[in-house]
Amino acid sequence: MLEARDLQCERGGRALFRNLSFSAKGGELLRVAGPNGSGKTSLLRILCGLLTPAAGEVRWHGAPIQSLKEEYARDLVYLGHAPAVKDDLTASENLDIACRLAGRAAAPESIREALRSFGVPEAPLLRRLSQGQRRRAALARLMLSAPVPLWLLDEPFSALDAQGIELLKSLVLEHLKRGGAAVFTTHQDPGLAATQVLELG
Amino acid sequence: MLAAARCIVYRDLLLAVRRRSDVMTTLLFFVIVVSLFPLGVGPEPELLRAIGPGVIWVAALLASMLGLGRLFEADHADGTLEQLALGGAPLGVVVCAKALAHWLATGLPLVLVAPLLALQYGLPAPLYAVLALSLLLGTPVLSLIGAIGAALTLGLRGGGVLLALLVLPLFVPVLVLGAGAVEMAAAGIGGQAQLLLLAAMLVAAAAFAPWAIAAALRISLE
Numbered sequence: 001m002l003e004a005r006d007l008q009c010e011r012g013g014r015a016l017f018r019n020l021s022f023s024a025k026g027g028e029l030l031r032v033a034g035p036n037g038s039g040k041t042s043l044l045r046i047l048c049g050l051l052t053p054a055a056g057e058v059r060w061h062g063a064p065i066q067s068l069k070e071e072y073a074r075d076l077v078y079l080g081h082a083p084a085v086k087d088d089l090t091a092s093e094n095l096d097i098a099c100r101l102a103g104r105a106a107a108p109e110s111i112r113e114a115l116r117s118f119g120v121p122e123a124p125l126l127r128r129l130s131q132g133q134r135r136r137a138a139l140a141r142l143m144l145s146a147p148v149p150l151w152l153l154d155e156p157f158s159a160l161d162a163q164g165i166e167l168l169k170s171l172v173l174e175h176l177k178r179g180g181a182a183v184f185t186t187h188q189d190p191g192l193a194a195t196q197v198l199e200l201g
Numbered sequence: 202m203l204a205a206a207r208c209i210v211y212r213d214l215l216l217a218v219r220r221r222s223d224v225m226t227t228l229l230f231f232v233i234v235v236s237l238f239p240l241g242v243g244p245e246p247e248l249l250r251a252i253g254p255g256v257i258w259v260a261a262l263l264a265s266m267l268g269l270g271r272l273f274e275a276d277h278a279d280g281t282l283e284q285l286a287l288g289g290a291p292l293g294v295v296v297c298a299k300a301l302a303h304w305l306a307t308g309l310p311l312v313l314v315a316p317l318l319a320l321q322y323g324l325p326a327p328l329y330a331v332l333a334l335s336l337l338l339g340t341p342v343l344s345l346i347g348a349i350g351a352a353l354t355l356g357l358r359g360g361g362v363l364l365a366l367l368v369l370p371l372f373v374p375v376l377v378l379g380a381g382a383v384e385m386a387a388a389g390i391g392g393q394a395q396l397l398l399l400a401a402m403l404v405a406a407a408a409f410a411p412w413a414i415a416a417a418l419r420i421s422l423e
Binding site for chain 1: 204205206209211212215216218219278279280281283284285286287288289290291422423
């Protein structure tokens with residue numbers, strides 16, 4: 001499904017990685033590992049099309065992602081470093097809007113359900129919640145993104161407690177079982193059996 | 202695509218309601234600046250009538266500059282801008298919706314309150330409608346052009362000052378036409394020509410600015 005060919009990334013005049021090639025089929029999990037500043041986030045941003053690689057290309061079902069544009073965007077979920085939630089909205093408003101903007105409106109019951117399983121209170125504004133709870137509110141999006149074939153997760157396990165990590169792991173495993181592919185970055189091994197490990201830097 | 206645009210307008214207006222202080226600062230700034238001039242130049246009716254349209258237009262222009270820096274800044278900081286860029290809708294549509302929401306929250310209140318403020322300048326009654334109409338056509342252009350500057354200066358240090366330097370010169374034609382429409386109407390010639398030109402500028406800005414904003418945002422996001 002996802003294929004990267006000879007990717008090269010330069011930040012600030014320095015090459016972070018070059019000639020990076022890999023592919024991920026349905027049901028495969030790719031872990032991107034490496035120390036800080038080794039280009040994990042940049043690689044993920046290249047994979048989702050936010051960053052143009054200095055050389056090489058990313059293909060989705062055989063077609064370059066630049067030519068697919070929104071079609072590709074609809075096939076992926078990207079969870080970046082920043083949680084992408086608004087502090088002045090409640091958790092359910094955040095989730096509802098995020099789903100509608102991604103073109104997959106979710107029913108109020110499934111939003112409530114997702115927030116309940118992540119243990120995030122619905123009613124208060126997010127600014128009144130803790131950092132970890134905000135992170136959970138952001139991750140609850142994954143639960144409503146079940147039919148999306150590609151998940152790109154940047155440091156999904158940061159700021160999560162043990163129970164949150166377990167919940168996220170089970171979500172990712174379910175996604176793989178459904179035949180989806182996932183790429184995630186981390187510097188510690190979270191104990192999730194990855195099909196491939198890309199070591200950067 | 203339209204559903205996404207509606208959703209963004211709804212979200213931004215909801216955020217504006219939750220953070221009323223941001224919207225109120227723009228409006229209060231406008232009210233105070235317009236009210237300072239009669240106090241400063243004295244109660245000469247002739248003089249006030251002459252400077253009224255220009256002062257109101259300059260104040261509206263500066264007031265709409267105030268909120269521009271925040272247009273993409275907050276979305277950029279919390280990561281929602283990346284999500285918008287990766288959403289199912291083209292970025293051009295997204296930024297169009299954001300500019301519309303920004304105008305509804307900060308531009309429209311100026312249009313509504315301007316005729317009331319014009320009372321301080323003793324403008325003749327028929328001019329209030331011309332003034333409001335010129336602002337109604339002109340302030341969306343300010344929002345659209347301003348959004349290009351906001352997208353270009355996104356994430357830069359001292360972006361606010363740079364934004365003003367970039368955008369204010371581009372606001373000049375809008376100011377000349379807007380204030381000119383009211384002055385022509387006051388002179389009894391009628392401001393139709395200026396109003397039509399303003400409307401043409403609005404159409405042109407609505408057609409071309411979204412592409413420029415989207416391109417600038419893509420550069421800032423890299």
